[in-house]
Structure formats: C-alpha cells, structure tokens
Amino acid sequence: MENWINELKEYLPDSQVMTELADRYSYSFDASFGEYLPDAVVQAKNKQQVVYILKIANQFRVPVYPRGQGTCLSGGPLPVKGGMVLDLSQWPSMIDVHPDDLTVVVSPSALTANINQAAEEHGLMYAPDPSSAHVATIGGNLAENSGGPRGLKYGVTKDFVLGLEVITPEGEIMRTGGQTIKNVTGFDLTKLIVGSEGVLGVITEATLKLVPKPPAVQTILAVFDNVRKAGEAISKTLTSGILPSKMEFMDQACIQAVEDFKSAGLPVHAKALVIIELDGHPEALKVERELVLKIMKRIGATETVIPQTEEEAARIWQSRKQVSPAIAKIKPTKVSEDATVPRSKIPDLIDRLQEIKEKYEVEVVVFGHAGDGNLHPNVLCDKRDQEEMRRVEQAVGEIFEAAIELGGTLSGEHGIGTMKAPFMESELGSVGIDMMKRIKDSWDPNGIMNPGKIFPEKGQKLVLRNE
Ligand SMILES: Cc1cc2nc3c(=O)[nH]c(=O)nc-3n(C[C@H](O)[C@H](O)[C@H](O)COP(=O)(O)OP(=O)(O)OC[C@H]3O[C@@H](n4cnc5c(N)ncnc54)[C@H](O)[C@@H]3O)c2cc1C
Structure with missing residues (x-):
C-alpha cells in the first residue's frame, strides 16, 4: 500500500x-x-x-x-x-455560461444550484433540479443521472448533457459529444457515461444545455382526504393535455413531519397533498390553472390553494424541500428509496406500499416526484434494533418487487450503488447484466473504478444490519 x-x-x-x-x-x-x-x-x-x-x-x-x-x-x-x-469537491469551481449557444461548461465540482443561478443571470435555466442541488456536485449528478421535480416537463440530467471530458480508468483523456444540440457521430458515449455511477471513468468537465427561463410560473396546492384519489388526480392532469413543470406528492406523515420541523401552515388533517407548478406564458397559465383546479376538484380534492404572493408560493415549495430533513427527525434511521412506475400505476403503487407497511409492521412515509411516476417511499427505523432492521430489509425488497411487477424500475434517480445491486437481475435479466459487465470490463480491464457497485456479487443480499 x-x-x-x-x-x-x-x-x-x-x-x-x-x-x-x-x-x-x-x-x-x-x-x-x-x-x-x-x-x-x-x-x-x-x-x-x-x-x-x-x-x-x-x-x-x-x-x-x-x-x-x-x-x-x-x-x-x-x-x-x-x-x-x-x-473531487475541492476542484476550483468553474461555471462558464455561453449565452449565445445556450450552453454552459462546468467543472465536476460545480454545485448544481450555482449552475442554474449563473444561467438565470442570462435569462436562461439549467432545468435539472434535484432537491440536493444546493449541496451536490454536477459530477455526482452526471454519475447518478439525477433528476428533480422539473424532470416531469424538462427531463433529467442526461437530457441536458451535450459533451463530457472523461479520464478513462487507464488514465487517458477522452472527449465525448460536443457543444452542438445534434450530434450522431459514432456511438453515444455521453449517454453511456451519464448514470454509470463512476464505474467507467472520472468526469472532469461537462458541456450542458440551457433553455430559456419560463416568463411566469403558477403554483397550485391540492388537498386530498384519500391518498389514492391524489394519485388519480395526478394521472388525470397528465392526460388532460397540460404538462406541468412539477407535480409533487406528500402523504400525511410527511405533512405532519414538515409542520413539526418548520411550520409552513400545511393542512395536517390532509391524507395527501399534490403540489403543482405550471410554467410558461402568463396568459396560457391562467387557462391551464383553471383546468387543473377543475380536475383536482372533480377527482375529489377537499381544498385547493392558489398562493397570492411569490413568498407564499416559495413557502409551499420550501415545505416540499423540507420533507427529507423533517422525516429524519421521526426515527434515527431513514432508508430512502425511489421506486418508479408508469404514471398510470401510481395509485396501485401507493396501495402496495400501504400493504407492505402493514405486512412488515414498519413505518413507511411517501413523497416524491409523482408526476413522473417517481415516488420516494422512506422506511423510518432504528438501525440499532436488529429485529426491526430484518423486517425493514424484507419490506424494502418487496417495494422493489412491487415497482418491477407494476412495470417500473428499481431506481428513478438515486442509482444502484451497493443497495440495489442484489435486485438488478430481477429487472434486467441475466443477459442484460452480462452485456453491461462486458462493457465495464472492456473500459476498465483491471477493475479499479468503483468496484463493488451496480453489479451484484454472487449471493449478495440487501443487508441493513450490522452482522
Ligand atoms: C436530502 C437529499 C435530497 C436528495 N434529493 C435528490 C433528488 O431530488 N434527486 C436525485 O436524483 N438525487 C437526490 N439526492 C441524491 C444525491 O444528492 C444525488 O445522487 C447527487 O447527484 C450526488 O451528488 P454528490 O456530489 O453528493 O456525489 P457523491 O454522492 O459524492 O457521488 C455520487 C456518485 O457519483 C460518483 N461520482 C461523483 N463525482 C464523479 C465524477 N466527477 N466522475 C465520475 N463519478 C463521479 C461517485 O463515485 C458516486 O457513485 C438527494 C440526497 C439527499 C441527501
């Protein structure tokens, strides 16, 4: 050594x-x-x-x-x-906006929120907005193909990457893609690297696409006394011809946790909230707002709220951002998942989560980017309690099974890493995994890049206990 x-x-x-x-x-x-x-x-x-x-x-x-x-x-x-x-966090941050090309060139250490802030100074927007954008690096976002609420309308990190500079596992400098919107020269290695979780090389620079910042936004909060109805309201809105920029979901436990943590005046009696953001031309927003309100009421919203000021709207969105730290106060350990299903299956996933919660007697709270089918069931537990953790492992395994059975995926944005590796074959099949392994082996013949991730080892199981 x-x-x-x-x-x-x-x-x-x-x-x-x-x-x-x-x-x-x-x-x-x-x-x-x-x-x-x-x-x-x-x-x-x-x-x-x-x-x-x-x-x-x-x-x-x-x-x-x-x-x-x-x-x-x-x-x-x-x-x-x-x-x-x-x-890579100590690399001097570089955010170089090219407004005429609608692009930005960034170092791996740049914080995602700072990229968007720099774009906004030119009337532009870097749309991917993970909730961790103020603390996470673009290098991490690229490696995980991170997404956020705006993914519903604009897409996730991979949809905004034009080109990369990557150091291969053997120490060679490689450039993929370029600075143009269109590029079909050879294999699309950019897309292969985005989301590869650091197993194919180290990203040292990225050229990202920017889009015009929408001239206006409209927030709507809809309150439900039935979780399934909230899921149906989301599906109905998305098939009504309107594409909101964000559609977020919070269940009652999340609402209560946020109110206990930093009160935003949310209705704690509600079984679920759907928070919607529309963006676009102000006149179009007026029409879309009325349509969304009509759908919410028709499906069964008990109340709808239109914030009267920007501060009020910001408070509502802040409450959504507070869910993660707020639920961390409920119990010492939080197992955060990101099961994702086709959008019509959201109500079914919500039902399955309730069944799993009762079957294993574990505390499961649910929030997430429901508009794109990406829910975050969080199992709240105490890792010192070995018996509870055994039940949590079973519950988490069944959450993954439920997502796949409903036609969904193990991970919408958090990646596979170590935690979901044991479940990869159930989604990809052995041929799919083998093909991925062959790619990995040819890129990294000595297996030095992030070994022990994505690919399950023989007999590997999800273990959340200290064995
Ligand atoms: C409170 C909270 C909220 C979150 N919300 C979201 C959300 O809304 N959406 C979402 O998608 N995720 C979310 N995340 C997860 C996390 O923030 C993202 O996965 C993020 O992209 C990680 O960035 P990071 O800089 O912390 O990377 P790290 O955690 O340090 O690394 C993440 C992965 O990227 C690899 N990596 C890092 N840099 C490079 C590089 N330059 N080249 C190659 N590989 C690299 C690492 O090896 C690792 O596999 C959240 C996390 C927290 C704690």
Whole structure:
C-alpha cells in the first residue's frame, strides 16, 4: 500500500494525499447505509492530477472511488473494497455560461444550484433540479443521472448533457459529444457515461444545455382526504393535455413531519397533498390553472390553494424541500428509496406500499416526484434494533418487487450503488447484466473504478444490519 501512496505523494502536494484515520473516517460514509474505511483519501484539483492518479491506481491495481459531496443515497462513493476515495469537491469551481449557444461548461465540482443561478443571470435555466442541488456536485449528478421535480416537463440530467471530458480508468483523456444540440457521430458515449455511477471513468468537465427561463410560473396546492384519489388526480392532469413543470406528492406523515420541523401552515388533517407548478406564458397559465383546479376538484380534492404572493408560493415549495430533513427527525434511521412506475400505476403503487407497511409492521412515509411516476417511499427505523432492521430489509425488497411487477424500475434517480445491486437481475435479466459487465470490463480491464457497485456479487443480499 505504501508504494502507491508514496508514488502519489511524488506528484501531488502532501495535503492532497490523506492517510490519517480522522481524514479516512470522514470519507467512510455517504447519505445512505454502511461505513467503509478507505486506505487513503486523495484530492484532485485538475485533470492532469486525475490522469496521474488513475495511472498509478491502474499500475498498482488500487480501487478508486470518485466522490463529489457524498450526498448519494445508494452507496455510490463508498470505498467498499478499500483503496482510495478520490475527492473531487475541492476542484476550483468553474461555471462558464455561453449565452449565445445556450450552453454552459462546468467543472465536476460545480454545485448544481450555482449552475442554474449563473444561467438565470442570462435569462436562461439549467432545468435539472434535484432537491440536493444546493449541496451536490454536477459530477455526482452526471454519475447518478439525477433528476428533480422539473424532470416531469424538462427531463433529467442526461437530457441536458451535450459533451463530457472523461479520464478513462487507464488514465487517458477522452472527449465525448460536443457543444452542438445534434450530434450522431459514432456511438453515444455521453449517454453511456451519464448514470454509470463512476464505474467507467472520472468526469472532469461537462458541456450542458440551457433553455430559456419560463416568463411566469403558477403554483397550485391540492388537498386530498384519500391518498389514492391524489394519485388519480395526478394521472388525470397528465392526460388532460397540460404538462406541468412539477407535480409533487406528500402523504400525511410527511405533512405532519414538515409542520413539526418548520411550520409552513400545511393542512395536517390532509391524507395527501399534490403540489403543482405550471410554467410558461402568463396568459396560457391562467387557462391551464383553471383546468387543473377543475380536475383536482372533480377527482375529489377537499381544498385547493392558489398562493397570492411569490413568498407564499416559495413557502409551499420550501415545505416540499423540507420533507427529507423533517422525516429524519421521526426515527434515527431513514432508508430512502425511489421506486418508479408508469404514471398510470401510481395509485396501485401507493396501495402496495400501504400493504407492505402493514405486512412488515414498519413505518413507511411517501413523497416524491409523482408526476413522473417517481415516488420516494422512506422506511423510518432504528438501525440499532436488529429485529426491526430484518423486517425493514424484507419490506424494502418487496417495494422493489412491487415497482418491477407494476412495470417500473428499481431506481428513478438515486442509482444502484451497493443497495440495489442484489435486485438488478430481477429487472434486467441475466443477459442484460452480462452485456453491461462486458462493457465495464472492456473500459476498465483491471477493475479499479468503483468496484463493488451496480453489479451484484454472487449471493449478495440487501443487508441493513450490522452482522
Ligand atoms: C436530502 C437529499 C435530497 C436528495 N434529493 C435528490 C433528488 O431530488 N434527486 C436525485 O436524483 N438525487 C437526490 N439526492 C441524491 C444525491 O444528492 C444525488 O445522487 C447527487 O447527484 C450526488 O451528488 P454528490 O456530489 O453528493 O456525489 P457523491 O454522492 O459524492 O457521488 C455520487 C456518485 O457519483 C460518483 N461520482 C461523483 N463525482 C464523479 C465524477 N466527477 N466522475 C465520475 N463519478 C463521479 C461517485 O463515485 C458516486 O457513485 C438527494 C440526497 C439527499 C441527501
């Protein structure tokens, strides 16, 4: 081990190669489950450093775990096989907007919300808006193909990437795509890398697409006394000819948690809330607003709220953003999932989640980007209680099964990482996984990039207990 660390110290400043226990411990976890100590933490601040680091790692066969801000919910940056965590968060942030091309060139360390803020200064928008946008890096977003509420109308990260600069596992610099909207030259390696969870290389630069910032937005809050009806209202709106920019869902437990955490005046008696945002021309919004209100009432909303000021609207959206920290107060451990189903199946998924909750006697709260079929069932538990965690493991497994049975997917945006790897075959089949493995092996012949992720190991099971 000392050999590769000494080699890294030959080229990198000592402060960028950390081997003290306290430093290694700080990089041993992410926002999901499990703790794994790396042998070293190495910080890269430019592409030449990444090239050097990967060449050394390849020579000494050292696992490399790229890491942005560690907000991953599926174990992506966890150093499950030791080796090094490659921290990219200290790379100087670069956000270079090209307003005439409607593009922006960014460093991997740029925070997603800052990219959108820079675009807005030119009347433009970077639409992907994960709830973690203020703390997560674009490198992490690209690796996870992250999405957010606006994914409903605008799409997710992959829909906004025109080109990438990637350092291959063997330390070569590669460019994919370019700066143009259209590009059909050869295989689309950009799309292959986006969402590849750091197993194919390290992203060192990205050219992203921008779109005009909509001139106006309209928020609508609809209150339901029946969860299934809220699901039906979402489906009906989406088939009515209107495409809202956001359609978010919160169940009663989430509403109560947010009110206890930081009151926004939400109706705690409600069984479910649907929060909608329309965007576009102000005149068009007036018509669409009336249509949406009509649908909500027809399906059974007990109340609808139109915020009168921008502050009121911001308060409603802030309450949605607060769900994650608020539910974390209910119990010490939160297992956050992102089962995603075809949109017509949202009411069925909601029913299945209720059955699973009762069957395993676990606390499940549900919120999410219901407009694109992406719900976040969160199982609230206490990881010190081994018996409870056994039931949680079974419940989580059944949530995945339910999503797949309903024609959906294991993950809409959080990625596979370590947590969902055991379930990959049930969605992709053995041929699908084998094809992916072959791609991985040809890109990374020595298997140094983020080993232990995406691909299940023989007999691997979901384990949330300390065994
Ligand atoms: C409160 C909260 C809310 C969240 N909300 C959302 C949401 O709405 N939508 C959503 O999609 N996700 C959400 N997430 C999950 C998480 O924020 C995203 O997955 C995010 O993209 C991770 O970014 P990061 O910088 O923290 O990356 P990390 O967690 O450090 O890494 C994530 C993955 O990317 C890889 N990686 C990082 N940088 C690079 C790089 N430059 N090159 C190659 N691989 C790299 C890592 O190896 C790892 O596999 C949320 C998380 C939290 C804690």
